[in-house]
Amino acid sequence: xxxxxxxxxxxxxxxxxxxxxxxxxxxxxxxxxxxxxxxxxxxxxxxxxxxxxxxxxxxxxxxxxxxxxxxxxxxxxxxxxxxxxxxxxxxxxxxxxxxxxxxxxxxxxxxxxxxxxxxxxxxxxxxxxxxxxxxxxxxxxxxxxxxxxxxxxxxxxxxxxxxxxxxxxxxxxxxxxxxxxxxxxxxxxxxxxxxxxxxxxxxxxxxxxxxxxxxxxxxxxxxxxxxxxxxxxxxxxxxxxxxxxxxxxxxxxxxxxxxxxxxxxxxxxxxxxxxxxxxxxxxxxxxxxxxxxxxxxxxxxxxxxxxxxxxxxxx
Amino acid sequence: xxxxxxxxxxxxxxxxxxxxxxxxxxxxxxxxxxxxxxxxxxxxxxxxxxxxxxxxxxxxxxxxxxxxxxxxxxxxxxxxxxxxxxxxxxxxxxxxxxxxxxxxxxxxxxxxxxxxxxxxxxxxxxxxxxxxxxxxxxxxxxxxxxxxxxxxxxxxxxxxxxxxxxxxxxxxxxxxxxxxxxxxxxxxxxxxxxxxxxxxxxxxxxxxxxxxxxxxxxxxxxxxxxxxxxxxxxxxxxxxxxxxxxxxxxxxxxxxxxxxxxxxxxxxxxxxxxxxxxxxxxxxxxxxxxxxxxxxxxxxxxxxxxxxxxxxxxxxxxxxxxxxxxxxxxxxxxxxxxxxxxxxxxxxxxxxxxxxxxxxxxxxxxxxxxxxxxxxxxxxxxxxxxxxxxxxxxxxxxxxxxxxxxxxxxxxxxxxxxxx
Numbered sequence: 001x002x003x004x005x006x007x008x009x010x011x012x013x014x015x016x017x018x019x020x021x022x023x024x025x026x027x028x029x030x031x032x033x034x035x036x037x038x039x040x041x042x043x044x045x046x047x048x049x050x051x052x053x054x055x056x057x058x059x060x061x062x063x064x065x066x067x068x069x070x071x072x073x074x075x076x077x078x079x080x081x082x083x084x085x086x087x088x089x090x091x092x093x094x095x096x097x098x099x100x101x102x103x104x105x106x107x108x109x110x111x112x113x114x115x116x117x118x119x120x121x122x123x124x125x126x127x128x129x130x131x132x133x134x135x136x137x138x139x140x141x142x143x144x145x146x147x148x149x150x151x152x153x154x155x156x157x158x159x160x161x162x163x164x165x166x167x168x169x170x171x172x173x174x175x176x177x178x179x180x181x182x183x184x185x186x187x188x189x190x191x192x193x194x195x196x197x198x199x200x201x202x203x204x205x206x207x208x209x210x211x212x213x214x215x216x217x218x219x220x221x222x223x224x225x226x227x228x229x230x231x232x233x234x235x236x237x238x239x240x241x242x243x244x245x246x247x248x249x250x251x252x253x254x255x256x257x258x259x260x261x262x263x264x265x266x267x268x269x270x271x272x273x274x275x276x277x278x279x280x281x282x283x284x285x286x287x288x289x290x291x292x293x294x295x296x297x298x299x300x301x302x303x304x305x306x307x308x309x310x311x312x313x314x315x
Numbered sequence: 316x317x318x319x320x321x322x323x324x325x326x327x328x329x330x331x332x333x334x335x336x337x338x339x340x341x342x343x344x345x346x347x348x349x350x351x352x353x354x355x356x357x358x359x360x361x362x363x364x365x366x367x368x369x370x371x372x373x374x375x376x377x378x379x380x381x382x383x384x385x386x387x388x389x390x391x392x393x394x395x396x397x398x399x400x401x402x403x404x405x406x407x408x409x410x411x412x413x414x415x416x417x418x419x420x421x422x423x424x425x426x427x428x429x430x431x432x433x434x435x436x437x438x439x440x441x442x443x444x445x446x447x448x449x450x451x452x453x454x455x456x457x458x459x460x461x462x463x464x465x466x467x468x469x470x471x472x473x474x475x476x477x478x479x480x481x482x483x484x485x486x487x488x489x490x491x492x493x494x495x496x497x498x499x500x501x502x503x504x505x506x507x508x509x510x511x512x513x514x515x516x517x518x519x520x521x522x523x524x525x526x527x528x529x530x531x532x533x534x535x536x537x538x539x540x541x542x543x544x545x546x547x548x549x550x551x552x553x554x555x556x557x558x559x560x561x562x563x564x565x566x567x568x569x570x571x572x573x574x575x576x577x578x579x580x581x582x583x584x585x586x587x588x589x590x591x592x593x594x595x596x597x598x599x600x601x602x603x604x605x606x607x608x609x610x611x612x613x614x615x616x617x618x619x620x621x622x623x624x625x626x627x628x629x630x631x632x633x634x635x636x637x638x639x640x641x642x643x644x645x646x647x648x649x650x651x652x653x654x655x656x657x658x659x660x661x662x663x664x665x666x667x668x669x670x671x672x673x674x675x676x677x678x679x680x681x682x683x684x685x686x687x688x689x690x691x692x693x694x695x696x697x698x699x700x701x702x703x704x705x706x707x708x709x710x711x712x713x714x715x716x717x718x719x720x721x722x723x724x725x726x727x728x729x730x731x732x733x734x735x
Binding site for chain 1: 362364365366368503531532533534536537538539540542543544546547549550563566567570574575576577589590591593594596705706707
């Protein structure tokens with residue numbers, strides 16, 4: 001019971017972090033149809049911006065400033081680069097964001113160096129929130145969960161309950177009509193891309209000090225957020241939320257399982273020795289493969305349900 | 316000695332004079348004044364770029380420091396960096412380039428896979444190109460196989476291998492009766508698997524009462540959130556964790572443990588590698604222990620090197636066996652009275668010099684450096700241990716020094732010597 005509760009909490013909080021990372025990506029994809037390969041780079045940029053601004057204004061203002069800066073970078077990129085290649089179709093858009101990810105990586109290394117920076121959790125949020133069966137639950141994790149939920153609710157409200165949201169959704173399907181009504185559609189797209197980048201930046205502000213702020217951080221989260229978006233369903237915010245939690249829980253609980261195919265065979269009375277064909281594969285424990293389960297899920301999902309859990313958009 | 320074999324060749328007077336002269340002018344040998352170029356083959360791009368860049372600077376800093384009259388051979392050292400992108404294949408490409416450019420000494424260390432590839436390529440090259448032999452100075456690749464089943468005459472390892480560090484670590488653990496349950500968590504590749512294997516073997520021998528309550532292997536660099544593993548460690552009731560993890564796999568583990576309030580000690584291999592101390596910070600205070608040939612507060616010349624290096628580059632000098640390389644190599648050249656790799660390799664066999672960590676000997680049977688190891692703990696800087704690691708306010712404080720014989724492990728190497 002003790003282990004189950006701790007793991008459940010860990011799984012949910014990890015899932016919420018994944019959601020925080022992928023919400024901006026899924027937002028941009030659902031609204032603009034652009035699969036932003038540089039999304040994880042904006043996450044990294046947010047962390048580095050937060051590290052620098054924290055030195056000057058402290059953590060709390062950084063929580064606002066760093067995402068705004070990241071959003072501005074995103075908006076400028078959309079205005080001057082993405083918009084120009086838009087007419088060449090999705091492949092060109094994909095490639096330019098792919099290129100951007102390398103540019104950001106190099107710029108970050110030139111500016112802040114190649115090794116980790118000392119970006120710390122603020123003292124007010126450092127320490128345990130409560131202790132459950134002798135295991136502490138850190139305040140910062142709860143803070144991360146809170147921000148992720150806040151992000152979910154506010155993005156959803158913005159898109160479905162406000163005028164801006166209506167214009168954004170309209171601009172997606174009927175750009176000419178929205179333009180005829182007097183709205184500046186390109187600027188709407190710029191805003192969406194900037195907003196998506198800002199969400200990634202916010203995740204960076206929070207993830208950067210919870211984990212480690214270093215140039216490899218973008219590469220480390222890049223693959224997993226694509227899994228979330230694909231499993232959840234391309235462009236579905238709710239889908240991304242469900243997929244994040246699912247992946248968080250699966251991965252967390254799989255770590256606890258030390259069973260292997262070898263053990264199963266042996267208990268079934270089959271003699272397995274190190275000479276048996278495929279022995280190295282058979283002796284793999286579930287806990288050992290836990291971190292790659294999400295990718296397995298990705299492959300299975302694409303085979304059996306290509307549109308994802310809650311996908312609406314055609315691939 | 317050659318002169319002595321010709322009994323009537325030289326008048327007695329001349330012979331004595333020559334002997335006296337050569338004694339007094341130790342620098343007057345043929346090799347003095349020569350330039351020895353060392354090709355450094357390690358990553359300068361990719362995830363390990365910061366580590367590689369620091370080590371290249373360390374090499375060049377030490378080369379400059381000992382060059383000329385400051386080393387017994389009186390030679391000038393020059394180190395040129397070649398980026399192998401951490402890949403064995405790319406290592407071979409740049410090794411070829413280095414050989415074409417006339418380098419006769421190569422050094423590498425990050426990754427035993429790349430090291431094995433270089434050993435193999437150097438051996439083949441030396442066999443096919445007599446008179447153009449290359450010597451490989453391995454500064455950090457610690458796979459025990461490199462001095463056992465894959466051992467080669469042209470390869471010299473200055474680091475202590477995985478099994479040696481485990482010997483010293485478990486000797487320390489043997490004297491800690493409070494350790495009862497050990498959890499092993501390692502990266503799922505050659506190095507991590509070996510740490511796990513040697514930990515189990517040596518603990519069973521030295522502390523059979525200690526229980527191994529967990530043995531996890533995680534994919535290299537894939538785990539973002541270590542809290543599930545921390546929950547598992549807690550569940551197992553472990554009081555000690557042994558891990559060969561490095562970089563983010565180490566820092567994220569320690570951070571997650573601190574967040575969960577897990578009260579265990581971490582016995583690590585690589586807590587001092589660039590960036591790791593910054594990331595560990597306060598989370599590891601008193602809990603992170605390291606087994607290595609070095610720590611940051613060794614007095615003497617190495618402390619001066621550390622300070623000068625830090626002043627010049629604002630980084631730590633942590634791959635300190637580079638200091639030992641630049642002690643042993645010139646000593647061997649002075650002994651061989653030559654910079655010819657063939658003669659220097661022969662001179663290095665069994666050679667003992669004074670390293671920063673005591674007397675160090677290059678064991679002739681397998682070319683594995685026999686050296687003292689330190690077990691140290693991550694603690695706040697104090698008056699006695701004042702080196703501020705990466706500006707964190709923390710440092711590695713030595714608990715125990717182990718003489719070379721403690722960590723010495725037997726070798727199965729059947730070395731094939733040239734001409735034999």
